[in-house]
Amino acid sequence: MEPVKYIWMDGELVDWDKATLHVLSHTLHYGTGVFEGIRAYETEQGPAIFRLDDHMRRLVRGAAAYNIPVNFSAEDLSKAAREVVSSNGLESCYIRPLLFLGTGSMGLNPVGAQPHAMIAAWRWGKYLGDAGFNEGITVGVSSWRRIHQSSLIPDAKATGPYLNSVLALLEANAAGFDEAILLNMEGYIAEGSGENLFAASDGILYTPPSHSGALTGITRDSVFRLLTDDGYEIRETNLSRSDIYYADEAFFTGTAAEVTPIREIDRRAIGTGQPGPITRRTQELFMDAVTGKLDAYRDWLDYA
Ligand code: PMP
Numbered sequence: 001m002e003p004v005k006y007i008w009m010d011g012e013l014v015d016w017d018k019a020t021l022h023v024l025s026h027t028l029h030y031g032t033g034v035f036e037g038i039r040a041y042e043t044e045q046g047p048a049i050f051r052l053d054d055h056m057r058r059l060v061r062g063a064a065a066y067n068i069p070v071n072f073s074a075e076d077l078s079k080a081a082r083e084v085v086s087s088n089g090l091e092s093c094y095i096r097p098l099l100f101l102g103t104g105s106m107g108l109n110p111v112g113a114q115p116h117a118m119i120a121a122w123r124w125g126k127y128l129g130d131a132g133f134n135e136g137i138t139v140g141v142s143s144w145r146r147i148h149q150s151s152l153i154p155d156a157k158a159t160g161p162y163l164n165s166v167l168a169l170l171e172a173n174a175a176g177f178d179e180a181i182l183l184n185m186e187g188y189i190a191e192g193s194g195e196n197l198f199a200a201s202d203g204i205l206y207t208p209p210s211h212s213g214a215l216t217g218i219t220r221d222s223v224f225r226l227l228t229d230d231g232y233e234i235r236e237t238n239l240s241r242s243d244i245y246y247a248d249e250a251f252f253t254g255t256a257a258e259v260t261p262i263r264e265i266d267r268r269a270i271g272t273g274q275p276g277p278i279t280r281r282t283q284e285l286f287m288d289a290v291t292g293k294l295d296a297y298r299d300w301l302d303y304a
Helices: 026-030 052-065 074-087 129-135 160-174 218-229 241-246 277-290 295-300
Strands: 006-009 012-015 038-043 046-050 093-101 115-122 137-141 179-183 189-192 196-201 204-207 234-236 249-254 258-265 301-303
Touching: 006 074, 012 074, 026 093, 046 074, 052 074, 052 093, 052 218, 074 093, 074 115, 074 301, 129 258, 137 160, 160 179, 189 196, 189 241, 196 218, 196 241, 196 277, 204 218, 218 234, 218 249, 218 258, 218 277, 218 295, 241 258, 249 277, 258 277, 277 295, 295 301
Parallel strands: 137 179, 137 258, 204 234
Antiparallel strands: 006 012, 006 115, 038 046, 038 093, 046 301, 093 115, 179 189, 196 204, 196 249, 249 258
């Protein structure tokens, strides 16, 4: 990772190297934090942050769900994110906000631990590599199941629960796959370790419903609108492992992964084993929308 000049912490910009915290911070021990992943894209009008307010609203909502106190509103955090992008002179970047608890309590009950907020940004290319974006990636179904709503809150991006994604990704990589697919406790597809999943069969798109345990992704929602407006039918439905085996096409969506084609699952080629026309169209629409080339979706962009 290439450092930039400033990181925003608790209301001010501090030097990248000075953005540090105490080892007795509550979040470091118990995973009591929430975070976001946001991207800014280079456009003709300068850097544009994609669906910034939606990301910040999800962040603050997740903190509330886990009873993590926050000293800033979603609007304050959006303003701070714009400041991080502009003060660092970034044209395009990945933005990482984190709400966390510092010192003041070492018991499980975090009352007394100081709430903090930070936003960092750095230049980040294709999450699953240029080749992955262009030619597709391989995935394996994980032996780890997606966290269940009876134990945690799958729809909040909390730090501790991400160990579930880390376990699945490490297992997949060790087995030679680029990414993992996690099933839910009922055995239906939930999502990737950091992406939502879409499959296409006979021209119709399918994606697991939000109650599958998948995060309600902002890229997923954007792709939903882009494809629906483009005339495609999308059905939210439970998907089994074999539904993906039989699909003509499959792809992941996520802020980091954008729209990444899946060419192989469990060492079985999906369709022709190459990104198909619906996947290509989705990539094209999404990349055009985020870079301000589609007038109809300009309200998704927030100029830094
Ligand atoms: N699922 C998980 C587990 C994720 O971490 C992410 C990335 N935030 C996504 C799905 C995709 O969500 P989004 O499109 O909002 O980035």
